[in-house]
Amino acid sequence: MKDGKGKGDGGKKPGRQASRADFFPRLIAMQRFAHARNFVVFKMTNSGLPGRRKLSIIIDNFSSDSAMTAMSVLDAYGEQMLDHLEISSLPLLWHGIEDSQTAEMADFAAFVRHMKERSLPACGVAFPIRLGGMGNGYVVFVANYLDLTSEAVVDLHDRSHQLMMDLLVLDERRAMPDDVLSSREVACLQLAGDGLVSEEVAEKLRLSVHTVNAYLATATMKLDSVNRIQAIAKAIRLGYIA
Template structure:
């Protein structure tokens, strides 16, 4: 019943101007491809509507032996936040099992602020859970997509505001976003390791046609160090050479 209500809420968003994604139905907006930077912006819009300060989108690993959440992006994109490091560890194992079987949102209040739990306790359907990120308050929305992909979109903050009548709409927007991200990252979703600023700079200069010597001169590095950054970025992107690494970085929106 609850999953059907989420879908109905998604349908009800059609023609509502306050939706930052633009009008959509289950058969339209959810199927539009987006870039990862665009997905980050969309997720940030949802966070703004919730008055949340942190957010993250995670895929559930397909391995049954080691259930874990794999970060796709979070509010520190293109880096990885401290919250994601907690969620991708043992903290997220129970949530992986939960999101594989249910779409019921889960919330927690562990920030020590009086009344934080009151924000969530009135929500019907949503249930409390142990803190996914110690010292924070937040809510996690299980989401699903085609090909059996499932995951979680998480929002954290000390002043989150979520009225009951907005719960299903927010969840529907999370479904829409996850479906779009799953379509553009069907095989490597969430598997890219965090890239350092220097690695991204070297890739961006390579994309502009710079050689290792050019990169070293621009960034005031040795040629050896520039090559090392390029090697590291190539490995992190699971590419066979630096040009394929550039192509992957462009496709994933890591560089422009």
């Protein structure tokens, strides 16, 4: 039997409140690996109009007084990136102009899609992240010159996927009440996640079946889930249970 995670409040709480700033070191490391100049992470959101979605900037390291900004990337390629996100998970690559360029490699065609050139003073690569109900978006790197092997593209895409997932989980947890689950709710979810039915959970915890079902129902509601299975999956993703 796996024990419920966390302290007395039942949740798996970090020593301090995590923030988006904690992701900067990971992004900087990826930027250096790509020999890029800047990065930006976009998240797809609803613009407020029915059926209309847009990309929003959630973290970047562009200078506000620079000629090249995260918003200029969005203005130039936002529509193409949105269209691409609906149909493909292949990275997108754009060529720069004048002294900015991307190295052409024979094996790139299998790993990227090329976007039409725009009047941006840099080239770049955009990694689409498609996480379904969790959210979708892009991790983008720009530079005056990019020279990436196909192996590097695959590695950066994998790291971008994990980073976006961690960012979205952080946002999801921050949107919830600090003590969203009680210790009993966590314990019931943990045992249910281990495959026990309500009667077995009740026996393990020395509770009535009615009480166990009540704890599971309130946990499902607090986690904004439609059923017990979804609540267990969400509790695992948010770190409440293992």
